[in-house]
Amino acid sequence: MADVVDAATRSRMMSGIKGKNTNPELVVRKLLHAYGYRFRLHASNLPGRPDIVLPKYRAIIEVRGCFWHRHKNCKYAVMPKTNRKFWETKLRSNAERDDKTARTLRKRGWQVVVIWECQTRDDQRLQRSIARVLKVLEARRGS
Numbered sequence: 001m002a003d004v005v006d007a008a009t010r011s012r013m014m015s016g017i018k019g020k021n022t023n024p025e026l027v028v029r030k031l032l033h034a035y036g037y038r039f040r041l042h043a044s045n046l047p048g049r050p051d052i053v054l055p056k057y058r059a060i061i062e063v064r065g066c067f068w069h070r071h072k073n074c075k076y077a078v079m080p081k082t083n084r085k086f087w088e089t090k091l092r093s094n095a096e097r098d099d100k101t102a103r104t105l106r107k108r109g110w111q112v113v114v115i116w117e118c119q120t121r122d123d124q125r126l127q128r129s130i131a132r133v134l135k136v137l138e139a140r141r142g143s
């Protein structure tokens with residue numbers, strides 16, 4: 001990723017956002033903020049009330065919980081053993097709604113970037129996810 005901050009600063013940023021009860025969305029928000037991006041939160045005028053909205057870039061960042069939103073092939077996206085039918089229906093409808101919402105947003109010209117919870121819980125994966133977001137934002141700058 002573009003080295004906007006030096007290694008020491010980045011290491012401080014990363015350590016500042018770790019912790020047992022870290023909210024994945026907060027982790028992403030803090031990093032974006034540190035990189036100088038400004039955004040709106042939970043924009044209720046958009047389908048699905050997206051988590052992080054950057055109107056200037058017409059970009060949306062969705063931070064999704066792996067269990068509730070069914071991250072494919074992820075160890076956190078387990079299927080509960082009891083009430084299986086209920087959970088299958090419930091979780092499938094969550095994932096379908098996510099897909100539908102993202103499609104609608106894309107049709108309206110928004111770029112939707114998804115970051116999964118598990119990607120925020122590991123430094124290297126988090127760096128890669130943020131790098132992906134920054135790349136999207138840079139590409140859309142001024143377009």
Ligand SMILES: [Zn+2]
Pocket residue numbers: 066071074075076077116117118119
């Ligand atoms: Zn996951």
